[in-house]
Amino acid sequence: xxxxxxxxxxxxxxxxxxxxxxxxxxxxxxxxxxxxxxxxxxxxxxxxxxxxxxxxxxxxxxxxxxxxxxxxxxxxxxxxxxxxxxxxxxxxxxxxxxxxxxxxxxxxxxxxxxxxxxxxxxxxxxxxxxxxxxxxxxxxxxxxxxxxxxxxxxxxxxxxxxxxxxxxxxxxxxxxxxxxx
Numbered sequence: 361x362x363x364x365x366x367x368x369x370x371x372x373x374x375x376x377x378x379x380x381x382x383x384x385x386x387x388x389x390x391x392x393x394x395x396x397x398x399x400x401x402x403x404x405x406x407x408x409x410x411x412x413x414x415x416x417x418x419x420x421x422x423x424x425x426x427x428x429x430x431x432x433x434x435x436x437x438x439x440x441x442x443x444x445x446x447x448x449x450x451x452x453x454x455x456x457x458x459x460x461x462x463x464x465x466x467x468x469x470x471x472x473x474x475x476x477x478x479x480x481x482x483x484x485x486x487x488x489x490x491x492x493x494x495x496x497x498x499x500x501x502x503x504x505x506x507x508x509x510x511x512x513x514x515x516x517x518x519x520x521x522x523x524x525x526x527x528x529x530x531x532x533x534x535x536x537x538x539x540x541x
Contacts (some may be wrong), residue, residue, distance in 0.1 A: 411500045414513055414540040417447060421491040421533040423466045429491050431527040434460045439494050441522045441529075446509060447497035449525075461491040493532075495538065507537050 421428075438446045442464045449460045465481040466488035472478050482488045499509040507515045513522075 377533075382460070413499050413500065414496050415499055415507070416450070416494050416536075416538050416540055417497050417515065417534060418492070418494045418536040418538075419534055421461070421493070421530050421532055423488050423490065424530060426463075426486055426489045428528060428530065429461045429463050429489065432460050432491075432493070432525060434458070435527040438523050438525055438528075440513070441524065444510070444513070445494035446513075446521075446523060450496050452493050461493040463489045463491050466490050480488050492535070 432449065434449055434451055436449045438449060440446055452459060452462045465484070467479045467481045467490075469477050469479055497509050497515075499507055499515070500511060501507055509515050515534060515537065517534050517536060520531055520535070522529065522531050524530070
């Protein structure tokens, strides 16, 4: 019967056995999977992001139109001018749980005839105002004492930044950076 199959062009099928080449292919696939895992999961343990914590960054906005604070709300995302996220707006203080900014009338300094400086305030918050706010950022302090937002952008008290939300672009001055308790 075996001779009949060979005459008809049929060959006996050999069972597939596990060979050395199969083992090499499986090891290469496993190595690739482990490499991808380490690249995207373990890498963060050794990178700049490992010590990041949440911080409150207090800021002030000087001399803006009185309507500008109406466009800034709790929960708005704040971005650097290049589009990278800086943080999320939170209540300006624990007492003001539903307001993102506290507002005071803006002022200007004028020189009197006698040579003294006089501060004049804009009337009734109806033209120009100053505002104070707070945002929650993710960052870390460096060994030198500098604060890095998102592990890469330096931030310090007194620094001025042009930032924007989805609705408004303003220049803020950083007042204080403190850890979230």
